[in-house]
Amino acid sequence: MLSRGIVSFVTSRDPDAVLMEHLSAMSLRQDRAPSPRAPGQPLEVLLSGYFGAGNTGSEMRASEIVRHMRRLLGPDNVAFSALSLTNDLPRDLFPGVRACTLSGFYPDVVAAEIAKCHAVVACEGSTFKSTFSEVLTALMAGTLGAAARAEQPAIAYGAEVGTLTPRLEAYVRDNARGALIMARNQASVERAEALGLRTLSGADTAWTFTSSPPEVARQWLARAGWNGVDPIVVFCPVNPFWWPVRAEPATFAAMQRTGQGRDRHYGAVFFHSNDEIASARYGVFIRQLADAFERLRVARNAFPVVIGMDRVDAAACADLIARMPFGAAVFRSGEHDVGDLIAILRQADLVVSARFHALVGAMPSGAPSIGLAFDERVGNLMRGAEPGRALAADAPDLADQIVAAAGRLDPDVVRAEARARIGAELDGMARMAHGLRAEFGRFAPDLSLPDLHDGPVGALPLDIQRILA
Template sequence: METEKNKLKDNTNSKKFKKVLLMGYNGANNTGSETRLISIIEDIRTVLGKDVKLTIPTLNEKNLRRYIEEDEHLKIVPIPSIYFFALKEIVKKQDLVLLVEGSCYMDTWTSALLWAFLWTTRCAYNQGIPCIAYAVDSGELSRFNKFLVKKEANKTDLIITRTTYARERLIDIGVKAPIVSTADCAFTFETKLEAKNSLKKIWNSENPASTEGFVGMAVVDFHLWPVVIRPWGRKVNLYKWPYYFSRSRSRVLRSENLSRNWAREADRIVELHSKNIIIICMEELDEPLAIEIKNRMKHSEKAQIVSAGTYNASQITEVLRSLELLITSRYHAGVLSMKASVPQIGIGHDQRLKGLYKDIKIEKELFIDYPEDNSKVEVIWKSLSKKVDQLIENPKHTKELIRKCYQKQVELSLNNKKYLKNFLFEHEDVMV
């Protein structure tokens, strides 16, 4: 098999890549995944032509069809929750496999997602089909999953990471496959014309008399994750059988404390700075926390929820770019708002947002690590309040910093398709 693999790679120039698999977190009503998938489809069609046959597997066909149109050149393929056999059969029919999920090499959300990407990589390797991880991230991994990543990711022909930090983490684990770093595909995402003024339209439908500015909060319940595999469990904790959210009395209490602190900060911003609050759900799964925050607010009439369950990626991106300030626990909220130089503060619970902020050198100024130790939580929220006040009162320096960061990230993001084209047709040394 190794000889066959090398032979295939030696003849890459003459290979015709007519069928491409896009393996990711597709169909989850997740704004980040939506923007990435749309941007990656454009990249592939730029490199391989409009007639390339694309296959997109999904656990939720209905959601995926909200933003991806199936036609003679693009096929949506439903797969079961226990996906091993189905993915193996799908991979067999491809000329090229791309791993397109940003949260590729991490088990923060669930080991099952990580295993799906590693299994796809193994299937491609065994079939002698090139496999590329396309602008992906790495993060926290259990000891067992580090072993799996080291073993299976080495079978990837090229890994393109979206931060240098992600590249370094994979190298530290022991991954020897070629790895280059660029920036996330969503930096080149273009919104649709009809999405212009989305925030004004959404807000005015409920609050026609309001004229104050807007502060956005892109929230995520850290205490739901990871999703775990169980044969049965409480229906309220079911993600999609056999996957259940991690819930316990302690986790529920911490979730309640999280919503309470968000609500308190939202009310403080309304009272001190006379701003409206937009609670942004970058994934539909964030809605329960968003609803809880709004319900806990004293000034709930000054808040509105904007969710990926209702609005598409273009609309949410336009909302993000219309803010005066963004407080975000979601990676792609930070990414998508940068084009408008929106000042932002990150509250991170994993390595993705931290990695982005480290790459663009704003980690010390604008990033807050959310602690595992519950006794330190109050300190974090006091620190956040201080940063919020500073940015609302004096945003100029940070806006300029974000503007420069965005320009650099767009340049790096454009390298994604350059590396893809180089690997497929020129096959020069891609290491940097």
């Protein structure tokens, strides 16, 4: 028999609201007894987010969160489970992490996992934002709030707090109360404080991600036709205009029968927008990207590369290449390891990206980069950089702006900016490390925490060592 929650979800005119209501009920319960823990028992940590979605940036930062926590708390002191869209997690990135598949009615799955854990850590960079999915934000706010109300550690690690719809702002304010928001930039600190949340100034964890060796990237590029000499220009396209995804159970049922709607299917019962105005704006955006890409290729005699940082970017990659007279090499999430994609980015002489973590991934090599902003994240990342490093994705003259900005970039200035930014991010990671140990130490004073004799972050990847030298 179907549960009352599933029936209301399937029949509702606003399925997102039903999911949020049930997640809130789970979060705000006052009678939930915390999962018992004996002294010396490993802490069961629930990683809250959307693992298994094929998003390179999400996998970079989440794998670093797991690595950092094992190092900071002791590998034998923590055991991890992750809310996931799939049954399998990449073993190279998440060794020993149990996948909790979000199948069935999400709130029921989440409630069952919350009952088993001693702590919740929200892993998504876009932690509290309306850009991509209200349900994703509700999921993280709800799980954090449930842990906080049980007086367990509840931490958003390296979080972005951005623009929220009025109902989602009220939801986060009510449900995430008591959680500690370790924010990755000052703007997010201020937004979190305005929501009445505890804050700590931190960093995005992807900065310390170790890519594959440079020779691996050069091998992939050579197989794609690179001669080993020509400069490399990389574009990382997205469709900025088909977000947020929303739950559409009726559309999902119809797709199962007829296949209709598959082109905008995100995953599970969630679908991208099919708004005609958004589609028209996307068409203009892709034409502008193709124009700029071709002009840069000709002017620099460059080898063009397209990287899909998320599996949902496959269509944008194909649409961009279809408009380029000589095509381009393409490397996509799901077809290449995360480490290989980041290593390829770090071979570039110029990166133009609407994906936040493509810019983060490229910076340790000192590669000049231009961000295309469709929300506040890229602007926050490029704050303090020379003008023109962050361009509005919907600018009517975007191609001209990209070409002009690329012409102004001074590699020495870019490298100096990257050095300063990475140094500041490492300081933020150190603050998060001390904050994490303090939060877990209060909950489990019996933990024997390891000495951090080589600093809170540990040995740095070679690319970061070189740029800081």
